[in-house]
Amino acid sequence: MKHGKKYLEAAKAVDRSIQYDPADAISTVKKLATAKFDETIEVHIKTGCDGRHADQQIRGAVVLPHGTGKQVRVLVFAKGAKADEAVAAGAEFVGAEELIPRIQNDGWFDYDVVVATPDMMGVVGRLGRVLGPKGLMPNPKAGTVTMDVTKAVKEIKAxxxxxxxxxxxxxxxxxxxxxxTEEQLSDNFQTLIGAINKAKPATLKGQYLKSVTLAPTMGPGVKVNTLKLA
Known part of the structure; x- marks a missing residue:
């Protein structure tokens, strides 16, 4: 993969031979974000898990104290009072069976997260092939299959x-x-790592967090010292 001048220039600021303390990694990665738009700071965590085994699958959700900085659009599958709740909570799109053809046939994906009440999962299940590959399928572990749609929508928005x-x-x-700010990124990072550490499978042998890298959308990655994240 060929990188542009800006990326190569930024890469010189990163010492690839070391793993940075979390605070230094965050400070460095902020300096690497030199694009003309507000870049997203991402974390890439390589684990020692083997996802082919059901007992080593990791999946969950966490509320970042300062949010992601992105406006999240929510689609809720619900009926009656639960649909009204979803609208009141701030969901952009609310509906039931009538949304199926729009998603299946028209390729409608103007939303970032899908929430569903349990009674609607029979309907939503028909969209598995479409929503699944995009990571949009509601899931109880992620808190997106729930009767408490108000809480779900508000947490996603937060x-x-x-x-x-x-x-x-x-x-x-x-x-x-x-x-x-560095403090906001640090709070979010520590909250995420705390949740990932709690999600460590009991059956896992060996190292859990093999490598943790912070990177801006358009820039190089900065490796974080995993020993400081236990």
């Missing part, structure tokens, strides 16, 4: 993010924007 292993056993999540 900065709740979902984390899960990808096929290479890596977790990729945003922890804020380059415009955030």
């Amino acid at each position: 900065g709740k993010i979902e984390y899960r292993l990808d096929k290479t056993n890596i977790i990729h999540v945003p922890i804020g924007k380059a415009s955030f």
Whole structure:
């Protein structure tokens, strides 16, 4: 993969031979975000888990104290009073069966998170092939299949993010924007790491957090000292 001049220039500021203390990593990664837009700061966590085993799957959600800096659009599948609740809580889109063809046939994806009440999962299940690959399928572990739609929508709006292993056993999540202060990014980062540490599978042998890297959208990654994250 070829990198542009700005990326290569920024990469010179990173010492690849060392793992940075969390505070130094955050300070460095903020300086690396030199794009003309407000870059997202992401965390990439390589774990020692083997996601092929059900007991080593990691999936959950955590509310970042300062949010992600992104406006999150929520779609809620609910009926009756629960649909009214979702609207009152601030969900952008609320509906039931009538939304299926719009998503399946028209490729409608103008939302970032999908929430559903349990009674609607029979309907939403029909969208598994479409929503699943995009990471949009509601899931009880992530708190997106629930009767408490008010709480779900409000938490998502407040900065709740979902984390899960990808096929290479890596977790990729945003922890804020380059415009955030170092303290805000640090709070979000520590909250996320706390949640990931709690989610460590009991059956895992060996090292859990193999590597943790912070990176801005357009810049190089900065490795964090995993020994400081226990």
